[in-house]
Amino acid sequence: MSLTLPGILVDSAWLQANLAAPELLLLDATVELPAPRFDGDYRSSSGYAGWLQAHIPGARHADLLTELADTDASFSFALPTPERLLKALAALGLNDEKRLVIYDRAEGFWAARLWWMLRSVGVDAAVLDGGFKAWQRLQDVGCPVRTIAPCPMPLGAQSTPYWVDRTHVEAVVAGHTPGTLICALGTALFDGSAPSRYARRGHIPGSQNLPARTLFDEQGHYLPKDALVQVLDAYLHDDTPLILYCGGGISAAANALALTLLGRQHIAIYDGSLQEWAADARLPMTTGAPPA
Incomplete structure (x- = not known):
């Protein structure tokens, strides 16, 4: 080859x-x-x-x-x-x-x-x-050649699932399963101040906000690794499972890619994201700024 x-x-x-x-x-x-x-x-x-x-x-x-x-x-x-x-x-x-x-x-x-x-x-x-x-x-x-280092984690080495379902997220919200919920949508969608294409505004309770667009420069390239470390530093120093979501599991994948570039393991995407979660009135949602 x-x-x-x-x-x-x-x-x-x-x-x-x-x-x-x-x-x-x-x-x-x-x-x-x-x-x-x-x-x-x-x-x-x-x-x-x-x-x-x-x-x-x-x-x-x-x-x-x-x-x-x-x-x-x-x-x-x-x-x-x-x-x-x-x-x-x-x-x-x-x-x-x-x-x-x-x-x-x-x-x-x-x-x-x-x-x-x-x-x-x-x-x-x-x-x-x-x-x-x-x-x-x-x-x-024309454009200069940028050197992108290979992934530091061998393919298949991740010990946690790549995907989780609604039941798993409910268990995280209830405190029965460890995990940090991270919403990849923009701040205005996260806090509920902007119109949402989903059934309800806001985010899953307990979530932190990491807008996927903060990972890119003005030309749409992923930030250099040292800049990505600054953006993602809070999530790089322990092994707590990260549960990423957005509206449909799309923007969350950019967060997953950037975290993987930096060697972070224990990452999963909630596939249904807010399209599924917000449509079920029995499931809690909240608005406002993320928890301090």
Whole structure:
């Protein structure tokens, strides 16, 4: 095998240099999810039409709404069974000879989501740092090569589940199961001061707020590792399980990727996130600033 992924993140210069490699499988994981105009305004659609209009040469569209999701679940983007996920990936061209790179045409959250899905079933992959926008900038003006160190944790070494369900989160909220709940949504969505596309405003009680967008620079690249350490320092010094969520388990995946880059283990994503939690009036939610 002549093509080797340099780490969790690859840059546009590396991709350009390896674009013609027969071992490369490039996937566009974009989903369209407009900002809510009012409470409960949930609109999602496939990114396929956008992929038809523009994509990196050779990229295939990976549909997180249908082929790569459990469409029978009560919430969008639900994790499919490993068998269904692997079958869908095989249909996209994945096999033992391929090296997989994922990107999206948005803020990088969709690519991170698919990366975490693959990681949970033992499939190695990398994310294009900065996504399609970074690729376009490279074609226009060029960009320097950035060195991205490999993941310090071997694939499959995580001792806790990659995913948790609502019952597990309820146990954490009740204090019956250890865990730190972290919401990846923006501050205004977390504290309930902005309209939410979900059934209720606010966050799961006891949650801390770590907006995923704070992990990126102005051009959409993940921050350098020393800057990521500053942002994520509070979560790097013990082994308490981290339970990450957002609206649909998408932005949370960017947090999971960044924490993994820094070697943090014991990370799980609540797959249903607020789309499932907020829809059940029996489950508690709260508004306001995170606990001190």
